[in-house]
Amino acid sequence: xxxxxxxxxxxxxxxxxxxxxxxxxxxxxxxxxxxxxxxxxxxxxxxxxxxxxxxxxxxxxxxxxxxxxxxxxxxxxxxxxxxxxxxxxxxxxxxxxxxxxxxxxxxxxxxxxxxxxxxxxxxxxxxxxxxxxxxxxxxxxxxxxxxxxxxxxxxxxxxxxxxxxxxxxxxxxxxxxxxxxxxxxxxxxxxxxxxxxxxxxxxxxxxxxxxxxxxxxxxxxxxxxxxxxxxxxxxx
Amino acid sequence: xxxxxxxxxxxxxxxxxxxxxxxxxxxxxxxxxxxxxxxxxxxxxxxxxxxxxxxxxxxxxxxxxxxxxxxxxxxxxxxxxxxxxxxxxxxxxxxxxxxxxxxxxxxxxxxxxxxxxxxxxxxxxxxxxxxxxxxxxxxxxxxxxxxxxxxxxx
Numbered sequence: 001x002x003x004x005x006x007x008x009x010x011x012x013x014x015x016x017x018x019x020x021x022x023x024x025x026x027x028x029x030x031x032x033x034x035x036x037x038x039x040x041x042x043x044x045x046x047x048x049x050x051x052x053x054x055x056x057x058x059x060x061x062x063x064x065x066x067x068x069x070x071x072x073x074x075x076x077x078x079x080x081x082x083x084x085x086x087x088x089x090x091x092x093x094x095x096x097x098x099x100x101x102x103x104x105x106x107x108x109x110x111x112x113x114x115x116x117x118x119x120x121x122x123x124x125x126x127x128x129x130x131x132x133x134x135x136x137x138x139x140x141x142x143x144x145x146x147x148x149x150x151x152x153x154x155x156x157x158x159x160x161x162x163x164x165x166x167x168x169x170x171x172x173x174x175x176x177x178x179x180x181x182x183x184x185x186x187x188x189x190x191x192x193x194x195x196x197x198x199x200x201x202x203x204x205x206x207x208x209x210x211x212x213x214x215x216x217x218x219x220x221x222x223x224x225x226x227x228x229x230x231x232x233x234x235x236x
Numbered sequence: 237x238x239x240x241x242x243x244x245x246x247x248x249x250x251x252x253x254x255x256x257x258x259x260x261x262x263x264x265x266x267x268x269x270x271x272x273x274x275x276x277x278x279x280x281x282x283x284x285x286x287x288x289x290x291x292x293x294x295x296x297x298x299x300x301x302x303x304x305x306x307x308x309x310x311x312x313x314x315x316x317x318x319x320x321x322x323x324x325x326x327x328x329x330x331x332x333x334x335x336x337x338x339x340x341x342x343x344x345x346x347x348x349x350x351x352x353x354x355x356x357x358x359x360x361x362x363x364x365x366x367x368x369x370x371x372x373x374x375x376x377x378x379x380x381x382x383x384x385x386x387x388x389x390x
Binding site: 096097098100142145147148149150151152153154155157202203204205206207213214215 | 264265267293296298300312313314315316320341342343345346347348349350351352
């Protein structure tokens with residue numbers, strides 16, 4: 001059932017992107033905007049991955065801000081910072097035989113290349129490929145856990161909160177389109193590869209902020225961004 | 237641009253479905269010493285079968301096996317102690333076997349949670365029908381189904 005919901009939501013989100021893509025393209029052609037693709041500036045916006053993810057996993061709350069800084073030619077610096085809080089619901093706690101709580105934040109910094117080359121005036125759309133370095137710091141613990149034994153007594157224990165950190169590399173690719181003047185919407189497909197995890201105790205993170213499932217050394221994720229472009233200086 | 241975007245959207249949709257993770261199956265009863273029964277009358281290892289076997293944890297009322305015919309045993313270890321003892325009876329004969337071990341708290345995965353892993357240190361037993369015990373694999377841990385000990389029976 002959850003899997004069907006996921007599929008339906010991806011269809012919905014992608015249709016939403018397609019419809020906006022079409023309407024914004026027509027708008028651009030009719031208004032004949034004069035901005036050039038080389039206008040210097042930066043964007044500030046939000047990554048909707050966390051709020052969308054909350055619909056599928058209500059135990060988790062996440063939010064992040066995102067920025068693209070335009071460099072000369074087709075290069076961009078990408079930065080993202082955010083937080084993620086996770087507490088198991090009673091249902092999940094019972095199913096997994098332990099309570100889990102985590103609070104953490106993350107930072108990503110990387111470089112993108114826009115390989116969408118078009119001479120159409122006013123077309124500021126992009127197709128990005130790039131690489132990010134990611135770092136997450138989180139405090140997590142188990143207020144209680146049970147190890148079941150079918151013959152002898154079950155074991156009841158707890159693990160107090162402690163701090164861990166993770167480092168990863170993220171490869172990303174995806175389009176971004178200008179919905180309205182200076183307002184961009186885009187998505188990227190992200191392949192994340194864990195490099196190191198500094199964890200002094202037995203508990204593994206259920207979820208790593210900005211990375212995804214803590215058990216996996218490779219995760220696949222999406223970013224859906226809504227950004228506003230702040231221009232400065234003169235167009236070269 | 238439209239065509240490329242549509243292609244990328246389609247690709248992402250396919251990948252997003254492919255990326256949906258399956259629920260992990262968690263194993264239970266992963267704390268038992270696995271023992272095989274061998275005849276002590278042969279120089280080479282020969283499997284044997286015992287009838288009317290009952291096994292009970294020391295000071296426990298419930299049986300793990302009750303008057304069964306068996307050729308191997310699964311003996312669950314206690315999480316609260318460093319020694320677990322069992323009384324094994326075959327017809328009218330009774331032996332007691334003690335497992336002395338070190339245990340370590342471990343974490344399997346986000347879906348399956350915590351578990352104990354064990355490292356067998358010593359096995360002590362009486363000699364009514366058990367001739368000797370050989371520890372062939374001292375580790376008892378999650379996901380492994382290896383034989384831990386051989387019980388040689390008179």
